[in-house]
Amino acid sequence: MDCELHHAAWVSWSTSIAVTAAIVATAAFYLRGWRRLREASPEIAAGSRPWSLMVGLLVLFIAIASPLSTLDHRLLTFHMLQHLLSMTVAAPLILMGAPGRPVLRGLPPSARHAAVRILRSGTARRIGRSLTNPIVCWLVGTGVVIAWHVPAAHELSMQSDALHFVQHITFFGAGLLFWWPVISRGPSARLRPASAPLYLFFATLPCDALSAFLSFCGRPIYPSHGAEPAQFGLTALQDQELAGALMWFWVTIAYLIPAVAIMLRMLLPRTSAGGKALVTPLNLGTR
Secondary structure (H helix, E strand, O other): OHHHHHHHHHHHHHHHHHHHHHHHHHHHHHHHHHHHHHHHOHHHHOOOOHHHHHHHHHHHHHHHOOHHHHHHHOOHHHHHHHHHHHHHHHHHHHHHOOOHHHHHHHOOHHHHHHHHHHHOOHHHHHHHHHHOOHHHHHHHHHHHHHHHOOHHHHHHHHHOHHHHHHHHHHHHHHHHHHHHHHHOOHHHOOOOHHHHHHHHHHHHHHHHHHHHHHHHOOOOOOHHHHOOOOEOOEOHHHHHHHHHHHHHHHHHHHHHHHHHHHHHHHHOOEEOOOOOEEEOOOOOOOO
16 A cells, blocks of 8 residues: 555655656746747747746646646535646646747757748648637537546546546647637638627536536435545535536636627727727617
8 A cells, every 4th residue: 555655645746746847847948939020020029928827837837737726626516626637727828828829939959940841741730720610619618528527437537537637638639629719810810800709608508517427416426425424524426516616706807808809809999009099899770
């Protein structure tokens, strides 16, 4: 038993070190590339938000690589908090930082040339077009959440450190895909702003159904959490109910507030410093 505990602790610690190193390297490459981009093409660099990417990476570190991340084996509520932070906070903040060009500029020359060749290949372009289709992004973003909360899948991830790490990565990756159609702009944007509120609203429905089930089913459904004695003053059922309530509240805020903001941006006029309207409100009436 002691050997198993030591092995699990070693795997968890080494995984956290690897994730931390990857996060630090991403931040370093981004800042290096952003400085170069600002000197060479200030107008392109102006579209990046270094603060957003740095905050996003910090949130990702706290969620899956910090000492706090180990609490997800003790509380389902903390497990829920982890994936909500990864998908609805870290992922959109990182995308808002527009990391593509700065990170490429920050890579060593050999790695940058290899990455550019891969990204410009026909295969990579076809894969990119398929993955960034709004329907695919929506299905992946919602499907991953539902799939990992199926009791059998959740229990497997709790029993295997490797699979648990895969779970973290898929939550974060699904978050990046989900928010891509909402945040991306320019030629890569494939979701019209008028469709974004519906895209976000319909994403709340599967999460609401899952959170309602967790809160009102009346019994613990995950043996890995139900077998432990009360943690932090919560029984297994109370923990599960709290996790469901957290998911319902958080998803409502994280999806519906951006949806409302997008609608207001479409409906209200933008004004210049002198008060002159730059864009007229969207006309919703009929002619």
